[in-house]
Amino acid sequence: MTDTPDNRPFAIRTYAPDQLREALKRMYLIRRFEEGAEDSYMRGLIHGTMHLSIGQEASAMATCMELTDADKITSTHRGHGHCIAKGAEVGRMFAEFFGKETGYCHGRGGSMHIADVKTGNLGANGIVGGGLPIAVGAALSAKRLGKSDVTVCFFGDGANNEGAFHEALNMAAIWKLPVIFVCENNKYGMSTSTERSTAVKHIAERAVAYAMPGITVDGNDFSAVAEAVHHAIARARAGEGPSLVENLTYRWRGHSKSDRNRYRTKEEIEDWMARDPIARFRAELIAHGILDESGADAIAQAAIDDVQQGIEFAKSSPAPAVTELTRYVHAEA
Amino acid sequence: MNAMTQETGLRTLSYSEAIREAMALAMDRDPTVILMGEDIGVYGGAFQVTLDLIDRYGPDRVMDTPISELGGAGVAVGAALTGLKPIFEFQFSDFATLAMEQIVNQAAKLRYMLGGEASVPVVFRMPAGSGTGAAAQHSQSLEAWFGHVPGLKVIQPSTPEDAKGMLLAALDDPDPVMIFEHKLLYKMKGPVPAGHYLTPIGKAAIRREGRDLTIVAGAIMVHRALEAAERMAQDGIDAEVIDLRSIRPIDHATILASVRKTGKLMIVYEGVKSFGVGAEISAAVAESDAFDYLDAPILRLGGAEAPIPYNPDLERAAVPQVDTIEAAARRMIRREV
């Protein structure tokens, strides 16, 4: 190191090249996984509905950058990206979406309940705001049990109007718990824009009411998210309490499989698609010599291969036995 | 309106169209009627039931709420208490669990607690049931929970005609009414009278007359029970199918009369079997003179003792289907239960 200040983006100067390449790989994996899920849905291999996070990959990946398997996350209905960013395998995720016994929830949960408890993902949630108090509880466990683990609580802009949000933030603050509330503000809760649903402009402004730091960042800028979450994690691990980080981002796809996009314009969608967080991160890594074009292409291809294998694994996996309908309702004797 | 409509007053509408027509009619007749709920405006509601109503009545009467079920339901209760008639849509009936406080402690009890000095004419619309692959938190049948609460009325129309008439009756009612709409019925079509009419709350309907056994069912289960009955009819088994329509109040008289006639009772419902509608009806029969007419044990066919699973085969197995209803009824006829 020389004496000149390091002006490179936070992520580039903070993480090892291997870590950065792995992060890019996982972002591609999220994108290709969701495209694969969408395609499988179209082919009738997946039923129900699903909520895709395409366009929001930097928020998921950069937030999880410094988390270990012992750190916890609570996720949302739009949770595929969080699950992959936290370390899940796409094969077992596809198996879950295909309703198979080999899936992370043994075919009982599907997309909306995708989880991987072993890597610290306590689960997506079908209830908007459902994960917020649970995250506070996980942070309480860590504190009481004398662990340095933190909990990241993902939630959407829409969730900030549930009572659970306000109750959870208050308790996290009064008990100084190691939790990081990460709002993925993609401008809409289903069809309702934050302008129409929320009294404040930015969700981070809510932090003031609960005496915790709140910051709004460009959620499609990997490094900006990583930096904000880095400081929040440091504060949590130091026993100083919770923080709120708001990642401004956008979902390219409709809310779910039944969205006709009547509440937003084509121009708005295209404008955000031009701000692709993956292309941006890839270009940044190349610009800083972490990768060259062919290295990046190889990473992108590896994600495609993983997804292909994952789908094959899911297809060839067995379904749960119908006789086991009531299994997992209670602990087994 | 086309010519046929003017002559007979009957059109073929889907269940969701019938509900939408009822809401539009109510808003035309009564300026105090408003709609509230999540994404009921330009989105048209998660099941497209309120489709285009915002274009016709504007955002002041078709109000998108934030994602705030407790607050939203409570605002509807407060508005109902003071002169408006809100129809509050829960996007999925499962989310009423977030609003239990306002429904159970406030809406249901205010008239009583205030000694009859107040009235809460609110209607809660409750898209319910499984069969859509939406798993444990979006597929429940919680109607029996609300049947346990004095002060509430709980209805579950099974046809487009009843959906319209019962929603209008709910609006006409001075007390809170929860209308459970099975999601699989939304696209079902049937004849619906034009204009304003009321289908009384608290009256069951005999959908098929029969001599050999009584099947009491609600919502989608009415259609499954009817199909099972038609299959059995080919073998000379003559089942009576009663559409419960209303859970609170429940039409005991119609059920008891049928049991006196057939001597056999089976109750088919999607909610979890135990502590449900089946237990209530069984007990009512056991407590009445109709008990003496039974010549076989009562049979409850309800949902499995499990959350609704995601896997489609497990999901199907979790609630009564035509096959399972038929098989159970045949066992009952053979007195194998």
Ligand SMILES: Cc1ncc(C[n+]2csc(CCOP(=O)(O)OP(=O)(O)O)c2C)c(N)n1
């Ligand atoms: C308690 C509850 N209310 C409503 C819904 C239906 N619903 C699912 S996602 C969603 C929008 C959530 O918006 P946001 O929190 O911004 O997350 P996003 O979908 O934008 O990722 C709604 C209304 C739900 N699942 N749970």
Ligand SMILES: [Mg+2]
């Ligand atoms: Mg959102």
